[in-house]
Amino acid sequence: DAMVIQNPRYQVTQFGKPVTLSCSQTLNHNVMYWYQQKSSQAPKLLFHYYDKDFNNEADTPDNFQSRRPNTSFCFLDIRSPGLGDAAMYLCATSRDEFEQFFGPGTRLTVL
Amino acid sequence: KNQVEQSPQSLIILEGKNCTLQCNYTVSPFSNLRWYKQDTGRGPVSLTIMTFSENTKSNGRYTATLDADTKQSSLHITASQLSDSASYICVVSLHSGNTGKLIFGQGTTLQVKP
Numbered sequence: 001d002a003m004v005i006q007n008p009r010y011q012v013t014q015f016g017k018p019v020t021l022s023c024s025q026t027l028n029h030n031v032m033y034w035y036q037q038k039s040s041q042a043p044k045l046l047f048h049y050y051d052k053d054f055n056n057e058a059d060t061p062d063n064f065q066s067r068r069p070n071t072s073f074c075f076l077d078i079r080s081p082g083l084g085d086a087a088m089y090l091c092a093t094s095r096d097e098f099e100q101f102f103g104p105g106t107r108l109t110v111l
Numbered sequence: 112k113n114q115v116e117q118s119p120q121s122l123i124i125l126e127g128k129n130c131t132l133q134c135n136y137t138v139s140p141f142s143n144l145r146w147y148k149q150d151t152g153r154g155p156v157s158l159t160i161m162t163f164s165e166n167t168k169s170n171g172r173y174t175a176t177l178d179a180d181t182k183q184s185s186l187h188i189t190a191s192q193l194s195d196s197a198s199y200i201c202v203v204s205l206h207s208g209n210t211g212k213l214i215f216g217q218g219t220t221l222q223v224k225p
Contacts, residue, residue, distance in 0.1 A: 004154075042200065042215035043155070090154050099145065100213065102154035 003027070004103035006091050012109045013081050021076040021106045023091030032074040033100065034066060035090040043090055049074060078108075086110045113138045115203050115216035123222045128191055132219045134184040134201030142206035146175050146186045149198045149218070158186070158199075191223045 004025045013019040023032065030051050035043035047056045049068045063085070065077045078085055088107050092100040115136045124130050136144070143162045147155035159168045159175040161184075167176045172189045188195055201216040 006154075042217055045213070088152070092154075099157055099160050101157070102147075105152070105154045107152065 004091055004093055004101050006089075006103040006106050008106060009104060010107045010109070012111060013078075014111050015082065016080045019078050019081055019108070021078075021089050021091075021108070023074045023076070023103055024072050025091075025093045025101075025103075026072070027093055027095075027101060028071065029093035029095050029101070030071070031094045031096065032068060033092040033094075034064075034074070034076045035092065036085075037088040037090055037105070039087075046076070081108070081110045083110050113203075113205060113214050115201055115214050117199075117201050117216040117219050119219060120217070121220040121222070123224060124191055126191060126193055126223050126225050130188050130191060130221065132186045132188075132199050132201075132221070134186070134216055136182050136184070136201070136203045136214070136216075138182075138203040138205055138214050140206040141179070142204040144175075144177055144184050145202045145204070145213075146173070146184075147200045147202060149200055151197070155200055188221075191221075193223050193225060196221060196223045 007022045033048040034046045037043040045057050046060045046064055047066055063079050068074045088105045090105045091103040094100045118133045145160045146158045148158050149155040158170050158173050161168050161177045163179050174187045177184045198218040198220050200218045203214045205212045
């Protein structure tokens with residue numbers, strides 16, 4: 001089945017230790033998004049790739065970076081995680097500005 | 112300011128009953144409105160998506176309505192099941208170039224009790 005896959009589903013890291021979250025898709029969508037969702041809050045867009053073009057939201061901290069080596073894969077790198085970065089990280093994809101399909105999310109815990 | 116407001120914030124109903132969730136938005140220019148269901152600890156799953164010209168759309172026991180004049184939408188759930196317990200999020204897409212920026216509501220948390 002075509003889908004959005006996120007690995008790992010649960011990630012535990014230590015304060016300040018770099019961590020990478022992975023997203024892959026079999027939908028062949030040209031746009032991929034990363035969202036941060038904290039408990040009982042709406043998802044917050046961090047950045048998105050439109051094809052190879054990277055678009056950063058103005059209020060996304062420099063601590064967060066992303067890579068998209070090909071159409072299918074996109075990575076979220078958190079260079080020095082702080083306690084405030086503990087959250088659910090959602091990857092989504094879309095064909096241009098049509099419906100976004102979300103992955104199951106990665107729950108990040110920072111110790 | 113582009114905003115999406117949902118009501119109620121939370122709702123408890125008995126299994127088999129119907130319920131209606133509300134969404135008001137002040138988003139311009141409007142592209143489309145979506146309802147997502149998000150189970151605890153999971154990513155949102157799309158239920159319906161409606162463009163400006165669509166008034167209603169159904170997906171099984173879920174029926175969404177849209178009034179673009181009053182900028183209101185509703186999601187009606189018929190014959191609720193225990194598995195309907197989740198957060199329901201109203202999302203409006205802002206027409207912005209090649210990718211529609213999404214404006215999320217805070218969600219309505221629905222609990223269906225036996």
